[in-house]
Amino acid sequence: GTVPKLNKSKLESYIRYVEAYTAAVTINIHDPEPSAFPGYSRVLIHVSLHGRSGGDKVYYATADGEHFFNGSVWQLGQNPFLDTLVRLPQNGPSFGAANAKVTIVVFSDFQCPYCREFARTIRDNIPKQHPNDVRVIYQDFPLDAIHPWARTAAEWAHCITDQNPAAFWTFHDWIFQHQGEIDNKGTNLKDKMLGFAAEQKLDGVKLAACVDTHLHAADIAASVAAASALGVQQTPTSFFNGRMVGGSLKWDDVNSLVQFELSRPAEIPGPPASESKDGH
Template sequence: MKELTTPIAVLISGVLISLSILFQGQLKLTAPNVKGAKTAVVNDAPQPTGSTAPSPTPLERVSVSADNDPFLGSQNAKVEIIEFSDFQCPYCKRLFDNSYSKLKQEYIDTSKVKLVFRDYPLSFHQNAQIAAESAGCANDQGRFWEYHDLLFTKQDEWSALSNDAVKAKFGTYAANLGMDSFRFNSCVNASTFKQEVDSDLNDGTKVGVSGTPTLFINGKRLVGAQPYETIKAEIEAELSK
């Protein structure tokens, strides 16, 4: 009996092993490749492109008065830019350095843009108020824009001076530009244009100006020393209408 049992046991064991191998092979052939499937889903997912990126938030448009402030360009230009600025503001100087000459050559001198300058002297700039008032005195002699350019170009030269010293410096600038020195200095010392500067400041605050520079391009507010390309794009958008 023992002699029969042993071969049968061996045979049964062999059959079981064969079935096990076959079954495992079937599992390996039919089981899904989970890792491969997951990778395929990720690779097939659509990727965002420039054409589907969200558009920038449109600029707010508000009603802004040009008042009777100095301007460059044609009175009838299709695009009006009203700039609220501070002669002592470093960001205003950056805007002047990077964009003013390009804007003038490309749009102002070609009668496409009218640029209006309004004062917004910030209280923490010690000489901003008197600089704005002195620019009014220069405007009174028909030399506003030459004086405007000089104040920004030489900002580092006068911004930290004492009150008396800055008045003397501004007097020198006026004389160098051919203004009547006595008339200019008397105008500055009498704070002749203080009320006008304060009026600009109040008007700016009413339309949401809280810092400088702030531009209104046909009423669309653009804040900060934006790259020229940004300003140009807004101008072109208005010209195309």
């Protein structure tokens, strides 16, 4: 369709008024793009406060650029979560079959007690119940405001994975198991990490240098930014083939969401084949 004339400053002041956004809120209106919805173009609007993303909103605009609405536009015969799937990071460490029918992307935080519960649920049950059908991908979403050592723990995880990709899940299970032994400010985090490294025959000096130089800070920031843009606000938040579900789910709920994906109607296409099926 034709891309509309768009008066961005007029649209911005209108949205500010509708949503009661103060001057502290930054609104970034992207250029209109053609949409799958005949007669309308798609306008992505990114909102942030003091540099923290408040999520992306998609609006649809008429050709004259005077009428807008926001909501879900579904095209029967297309995957309903496609818009999420194309923006969902899937480059984190994974376990499960590479060609699994269901991919669960979990945004998590190593200092979060609910993440600890959910991690145990996933790790205890998926390998036994769905060894071939489900792949789980871990993505970082440290909540710095309430979990002072979560981001540093994520840096240790990346540095450990660099040294030995297979050690990530050992570390993941270990740190959740020992979460309560690390004090809230993380003053004994480094000692605990070096103890783990020694147990696993990893090079502690190299690991500490990797963490101290923040070698993976940008990777963690990218995961957080992508999650925020998708509307993630709590940990854990999981995406089951692109379907967003917040909170620490019990196994029955996880299992029913997996079964739901496995029995998806044949006329609804599944997620597009992932680019990164080589996760650790």
